[in-house]
Amino acid sequence: MVDEPIKLNGLKKLYNIDHFKPETKAKMENFNILILPEVDKSNGEVIGFYEEASDFYKYLKATLPDISIDYYENEGEFKTYELHAADVWIPTVLMDADNLKMIFGITMGLPVSIIANFMYDYIHKKYFADDDDKVAHAKMIIKEADKETFLEYEGPVSGIKDVSEWVKK
Numbered sequence: 001m002v003d004e005p006i007k008l009n010g011l012k013k014l015y016n017i018d019h020f021k022p023e024t025k026a027k028m029e030n031f032n033i034l035i036l037p038e039v040d041k042s043n044g045e046v047i048g049f050y051e052e053a054s055d056f057y058k059y060l061k062a063t064l065p066d067i068s069i070d071y072y073e074n075e076g077e078f079k080t081y082e083l084h085a086a087d088v089w090i091p092t093v094l095m096d097a098d099n100l101k102m103i104f105g106i107t108m109g110l111p112v113s114i115i116a117n118f119m120y121d122y123i124h125k126k127y128f129a130d131d132d133d134k135v136a137h138a139k140m141i142i143k144e145a146d147k148e149t150f151l152e153y154e155g156p157v158s159g160i161k162d163v164s165e166w167v168k169k
Contacts (some may be wrong), residue, residue: 002084003015004145007067011023017044017046017159018044019044019045019046019074020046020073020074021075023048023074023075023106024072024074024075024080026071027070027072030068031068031070031094031099032067032068032069032095032096032099032100032103032166033060033064033067033069033073033093033094033095033100033115034059034069034070034071034072034093034094034095035049035053035056035069035070035071035072035091035092035093035094036072036091036092036093036094036141037071037073037091038050038081038092038094040083041128046073047081048078048079048080048081049073049078049079049080049081049088049091050069050080050081050083050089050090050091051054051080051081051082052088052091053071053080053091054080055122056090056091056122057071057091057125059118059122059125060122062117063118063121066103067100068105070073072094078153080109085117085133085134086134087134087136087137088123088127088134088135088136088137088157089137090122090136090137090138090139091136091151092124092139092140092141093115093138093139093141094112094140094141094143094145094146095112095140095141095142095143097111097116097142097143097144097151097158098110098143098144100114100147110152112138112140112142112163112166113139113161113163115160115161116138116140116153116162116163116166119136119138119160119161120157120158120160120161120165123138123157123160124157128134132156132157132158133157134156134157134161135154135155135156135157136153136154136155136156136157136159137154138152138154138160139151139154140151140152140154140166149169151163151167151168153166153167160169162169
């Protein structure tokens with residue numbers, strides 16, 4: 001069973017997991033958006049990515065072609081796992097808010113609402129569902145300077161785009 005994902009002082013923990021090769025760890029040094037695998041906190045083992053990860057990655061790459069988006073995983077070792085539920089599980093997204101602010105031209109606040117809107121749009125387009133037909137699960141980790149913020153959303157698809165609905169952990 002997956003615990004809550006590693007939080008950002010947990011990023012150092014994620015960075016130091018033996019599973020990851022040096023070239024993977026280097027991704028943590030310079031990124032805009034990283035899609036993170038789920039990690040079992042009890043033993044530090046990488047479980048893999050939610051099955052939605054690949055499609056969501058492709059959607060972000062197509063929507064944000066000038067943004068550096070990557071998986072935090074060793075080359076050739078990408079693995080997914082399936083959750084048997086009708087819910088939609090968006091992979092954990094780690095974003096460097098300082099880099100994204102410059103790219104998006106934002107001077108104040110975080111680009112969280114932009115990414116949350118992309119999550120909503122992705123789900124809505126992929127499933128052609130009414131906004132409340134499915135339950136969405138999503139996590140964002142925002143790195144800004146030396147500060148780290150963990151946000152989580154669980155609820156109807158319609159609420160995912162409203163950042164005030166996200167819970168700060």
